[in-house]
Amino acid sequence: MSSQPLPRKPxxxxxxxxEKNFKWTLLIPLLLLLAIFMLYxxxxxxxxxxxDWGMQGAPTFSGLNNFRQxxxxxxxxxxxxxxxxxxxxxxxxxxxxxxxxxMMWNREFPGQNVVRGLALLPLLVAPLILSLLWNFMMDFDxxxxxxxxxxxxxxxxxxxxxxxxxxxxxxITIWQWLPxxxxxxxxxxxxxxxxxxxxxxxxxxxxxxxxRRLTLPMLTPLIMIIIVLRSMWLIxxxxxxxxxxxxxxxxxxxxWITYRTAFVMFDIGYGSAMAIVSWAFxxxxxxxxxxxLMKALKPKE
Amino acid sequence: MIKKIxxxxxxxxxxxxxxxxxxxxxxxxxxxxxxxxxxxxxxxxIFKPTLQNFRALxxxxxxxxxLLNTAxxxxxxxxxxxxxxxxxxxxxxxxxxxxxxxxxMTVSTRxxxxxxxAIPHFIFFKILGLLDTHFGLMLLYVFFNMSFATFLLxxxxxxxxxxxxxxxxxxxxxxxxxxxxxxxxxxKPGLAVTSVFCLIWMWNEFFFAFxxxxxxxxxxxxxxxxxxxGLQVQYGLMAGGAAITIMPTLLAAWFMQRYIIRGLTxxxxxx
Numbered sequence: 001m002s003s004q005p006l007p008r009k010p011x012x013x014x015x016x017x018x019e020k021n022f023k024w025t026l027l028i029p030l031l032l033l034l035a036i037f038m039l040y041x042x043x044x045x046x047x048x049x050x051x052d053w054g055m056q057g058a059p060t061f062s063g064l065n066n067f068r069q070x071x072x073x074x075x076x077x078x079x080x081x082x083x084x085x086x087x088x089x090x091x092x093x094x095x096x097x098x099x100x101x102x103m104m105w106n107r108e109f110p111g112q113n114v115v116r117g118l119a120l121l122p123l124l125v126a127p128l129i130l131s132l133l134w135n136f137m138m139d140f141d142x143x144x145x146x147x148x149x150x151x152x153x154x155x156x157x158x159x160x161x162x163x164x165x166x167x168x169x170x171x172i173t174i175w176q177w178l179p180x181x182x183x184x185x186x187x188x189x190x191x192x193x194x195x196x197x198x199x200x201x202x203x204x205x206x207x208x209x210x211x212r213r214l215t216l217p218m219l220t221p222l223i224m225i226i227i228v229l230r231s232m233w234l235i236x237x238x239x240x241x242x243x244x245x246x247x248x249x250x251x252x253x254x255x256w257i258t259y260r261t262a263f264v265m266f267d268i269g270y271g272s273a274m275a276i277v278s279w280a281f282x283x284x285x286x287x288x289x290x291x292x293l294m295k296a297l298k299p300k301e
Numbered sequence: 302m303i304k305k306i307x308x309x310x311x312x313x314x315x316x317x318x319x320x321x322x323x324x325x326x327x328x329x330x331x332x333x334x335x336x337x338x339x340x341x342x343x344x345x346x347i348f349k350p351t352l353q354n355f356r357a358l359x360x361x362x363x364x365x366x367x368l369l370n371t372a373x374x375x376x377x378x379x380x381x382x383x384x385x386x387x388x389x390x391x392x393x394x395x396x397x398x399x400x401x402x403x404x405x406m407t408v409s410t411r412x413x414x415x416x417x418x419a420i421p422h423f424i425f426f427k428i429l430g431l432l433d434t435h436f437g438l439m440l441l442y443v444f445f446n447m448s449f450a451t452f453l454l455x456x457x458x459x460x461x462x463x464x465x466x467x468x469x470x471x472x473x474x475x476x477x478x479x480x481x482x483x484x485x486x487x488x489k490p491g492l493a494v495t496s497v498f499c500l501i502w503m504w505n506e507f508f509f510a511f512x513x514x515x516x517x518x519x520x521x522x523x524x525x526x527x528x529x530x531g532l533q534v535q536y537g538l539m540a541g542g543a544a545i546t547i548m549p550t551l552l553a554a555w556f557m558q559r560y561i562i563r564g565l566t567x568x569x570x571x572x
Contacts, residue, residue, distance in 0.1 A: 017475075017476055017477060019476075022392075022476050023392045023395070023396040023398045024392070024398065026388040026389060026391055026392035026398075027388070027389050027392050027398060027403075029384070029385040029388065029389070030385050030386070030388070030389040030407065030447065030451065033385065033443065033444050033447060034406065034407065034410065036444075037410070037418075037422070037440075037441070037444040038406075038410050038413070038444075040421060040425070041413065041417070041418040041420075041421040041422060042413065044420075044421040045413075045417050045418075045421070101311075101315065104308060104311065104312070105312075109308075113555075113558065113559070115312060115316065116558040116562065117554050117555045117558045118316050118319055118320060118554075119315060119316065119319060119558075120554045120557060120558050120561070121319055121320075121323060121550075121551065121554045122319055124501050124505075124550040124551075124553055124554050124557075125323070125505070125547050125550055126504070126505035126507065126522055126543075126546065126547065126550075127505065127507070128505070128507035128522050128525070128526060129326075129505075129522070129525060129539075129543040129546065129547065130322070132525070132526070132529055132539055132543075133322055133325065133326060133540075133543070134322070136329075136534070136536055136539075137322065137325060141340065142337075142338050142339070142340050144325060144345065147340060147342055147345065148342070150342075151342045175318070175319075175322075183558070183561045183562060183565065184561075184565055184566070184567075186561075186562045187561060187562045187563065187565040187566045188566050190562055190563065191566045222566065222567065225567050229449075232408075232409075232411055232412055233411065235412070236411065236412070236414065236415065238415065238416075238508060239507060239508070242507070242508075242526075243526070243529060254414070255414050255415070255416060258414045258416050258417055259414075259416035262416055262417050262420060263416055263419070263420075268420060271416070271417055271420075272417060274414070274417070275413065275414045275416075275417035275418075278414055279412055279413045279414065282409075282412040283409060283412055286405075286408075286409065286412065287405065290401075290405050290408070294401050
C-alpha cells in the first residue's frame with residue numbers, strides 16, 4: 001500500500017463505497033423503506049393499543065384495558081385457535097404432498113415442461129379471483145361440484161356449512177400453495193450432489209433407506225424454509241375469505257377479525273391491540289424457526 | 302410398468318385438479334347469464350358461446366384503463382423492488398450485515414397484520430396526497446415485496462463462491478466493478494425468477510389496491526371484486542375480467558417453471 005503524498009478529503013461517493021461502509025451503503029434504500037413502512041405503523045399501533053379511539057375525537061388513554069378485554073374475548077380466541085388449525089393442516093399437507101410430488105417428478109419424462117408449467121399455475125393466479133371462483137363453483141345449488149356429485153348419484157355437499165367451511169378454506173389454500181412446496185423441493189432435489197447417491201447405490205442402499213438417511217437430511221433446511229415462509233403467510237391469511245365466507249360460518253381467522261375490528265367497526269384501539277398481539281405471536285414463532293434455519297444454513301458455508 | 306401407469310395416473314389427476322377451476326373461468330366467461338345459473342349438467346360444457354360479457358366489460362366498465370393501472374404499478378414496482386433488494390441481498394449475503402437479525406427484520410415485514418398497518422399508511426398517504434395514485438400504491442407494493450425478494454436473492458448470492466470475488470479483487474477490481482461485472486451476470490437467472498415472482502404478486506394484489514385506490518389508479522382486481530355486489534353476483538363479468546387478467550400469469554408459469562427448478566433453493570442445498 002503506497003500512501004498518497006497529499007491526503008485529500010474523500011468525496012461522498014468514496015466514503016460510501018469504501019471497504020468499511022460499502023455494506024451499509026447497499027442497505028440504505030431498504031432501511032429507509034423499513035423505517036417508513038414498518039417502524040411507523042408499528043409504533044402507531046403500539047400507541048393506540050393503549051388507547052380508546054373510534055377515529056373521531058381525541059384518543060383516551062386506557063392503559064391495559066384493550067389487552068385485558070382481548071384475553072377474555074371469545075371471538076378473538078376462537079379466531080386464534082382456527083388460525084393455528086389452518087396453519088397445522090395446510091403446512092402438514094403441503095410438505096407431505098409436496099415432497100411426494102417432487103420426488104415423483106424429479107426425473108426426465110415426456111412432456112415434463114408442460115406438466116410442470118401447468119402444475120405451477122395455481123401459485124400464480126390472483127387469490128382474490130380464485131376465492132370468488134371457488135365460492136361460485138362450490139355453491140350449494142348451481143355450483144359445479146355439487147352438480148357433478150348429483151349427476152354421479154351422490155349427495156350434494158354443503159361446502160360452506162359451519163362445520164365444513166374452515167376445511168374448505170384449507171383445501172383452497174392448499175390448492176393454491178402446494179406448487180410452492182413442490183417446486184422448491186424439486187429445485188432442492190435437482191441441486192443435491194449426485195456422487196453421494198451413486199455411492200449409496202453401489203453400497204446397495206435401498207430406496208427407503210437412501211431417502212431417510214440421505215435425501216431427507218439434505219432437504220431439511222429447505223423444508224424449514226418452507227415452514228417459516230408458509231407460517232408467516234398463513235397467519236396472515238385473508239384473501240381466500242374475502243370472496244367466500246367473509247369471516248362467517250366459523251371461519252373468522254386472525255387477520256379477518258382484526259380487519260373487522262379496525263376497519264369495519266372503526267375500533268382502532270382494540271384493533272391495534274389485536275394486531276400487536278398477533279404480530280408478537282408471529283414474530284416469536286418465526287424467530288425461533290429462523291434461528292434454527294440460520295444454524296442449518298451456516299455450516300455449509 | 303405398473304410404476305409407470307401409476308406415475309401417469311397421479312400426474313394426470315393432479316393436472317386435472319389444477320386445470321378444472323381455471324378452465325371454469327374461461328367457460329363461464331363465454332356463457333350467458335341463463336347458462337351460468339343453469340342446473341342442467343349438459344349445459345355446463347355445451348352451451349351457445351356469447352361475447353356479451355366481454356362487450357359489457359369493455360363498453361360499460363373501465364376495464365382497459367384499470368388493467369393498464371395494474372400493469373403500470375406492477376412493472377414499476379418490480380423494477381424498484383429489484384433495485385432495493387438486489388443491493389440489500391448482496392450486502393446480507395457477502396458481509397452478513399447485521400448478523401442475521403437485520404435479515405430477519407426484513408423478512409418479518411410480512412408478519413404485521415395488513416389491515417392494521419393500512420390505517421397509519423392511509424393517514425400518512427392522505428397528508429402527502431398519495432391516495433389513489435400509481436406512485437403511492439407502487440410504494441406499498443415495493444415495501445411488501447422487498448422482504449421476499451431480498452430473501453430469495455440472498456439465497457442466490459450465497460451460491461456465488463466468495464473466491465471468485467476475491468480473485469477479482471486481487472486483479473484490482475473495485476467493489477462496484479466486481480458487483481457489476483462479476484456477481485451480477487452470475488445471478489441473472491435468480492434475478493429473473495425473483496422479478497417474475499414480484500411482478501405476479503403485484504399484479505395479483507388486492508387488499509391494498511382495494512383500500513388505497515378509488516378511480517384514477519384503481520386496479521383491475523378491484524374492478525373484478527366490484528362485480529361481487531350485495532344483491533347479486535355478476536359471475537359472467539367476473540369470469541370475463543378474470544379470463545383476461547390471468548393471461549399474463551399463464552405465460553409467466555410457462556417461463557418460470559424451468560428457472561425455478563433449476564435455481565430456487567434459497568442457497569440451502571449445496572451440491
